[in-house]
Amino acid sequence: MKQAVARAAIPHVVEGQVVGVGTGSTANFFIDELASLRLRIRGAVASSEATRKRLEAHGIEVLDLNEVSRLPVYVDGADEINRSLQMIKGGGGALTREKIVAAVAEKVVCIADQSKLVAVLGRFPLPVEVIPMALGHVRRELARLGGEPVVREHCITDNGNLIIDLHGLEIADAAALESRINQIVGVVTSGLFARRPADLCLLASGSGVQTLVAD
Ligand code: 5RP
8 A cells, every 4th residue: 555655656757847856665665666767756755764775776866955945745654644634753763853844845745554544533643742841831831721641661762862652632622732832941842744745645555545635
C-alpha cells in the first residue's frame, strides 16, 4: 500500500521544478519512485537528514530551502490524518523541518495507508520538539493540557533538540491546540499540522488509492 500511494503521488510532481520530500517509510517509497523522474525535476528539498541521504543516493540533487523561491508541491506521510486533512506528524522525529517545508509549499500532498485515517486526532502521541534547556518547563506546561508527556528516549532531532510525546489526547480543536502549544516558551514546534493542513490526501487501501480533499 505504501508503494502504491507513493506511486500515485508522482503525477503531482511538477516537471522542471523543485519538489519537497517528507520523511518516513512511506516517503521513502516516494523517493524511490522519484528516482525515475530525476532528470525532469530541478531537484528536491529534504525534510530530514535521512531523506537527504536517500535522495542523494538516487542521484537526485538536494537543494537548501533558502535557495528555492518556488516549491509547487511537498509530498509526505502522516501518523494520523482526519477528514479535514489535519495531521499529526513527527513519529520519525522530523516534525520541525517537515513543518517548515510545508509552510513554503504551494500544495501539500499527504500519502498514507487507510490505517492513518481517524475521526479524531490524538490516539497517536503528539510529538513536540523542545529546546533541551526548557525540557522540564515544557513538560509541566504540556501536562496542564491533559495528556501525559513522555520524553522520547535516545532521540536527538536533526536540529539538536529533544522530543516530548504527548499521550492520551482527544483533539477536538486541532488548530487551537496547535496555537496553544506554540505559545509555550521552549517549544520549537508541535507535530500538529492543523493551521496548515494537507491540500489533498492519497489514501491507499486493499482496493486501491483514493484521493481525499478536505470536507
Ligand atoms: C516523520 C513523519 C512521518 O511522515 C510519519 O511518521 C509517517 O511515517 P510512516 O510513513 O513511516 O508511517 O512525520 O517525522
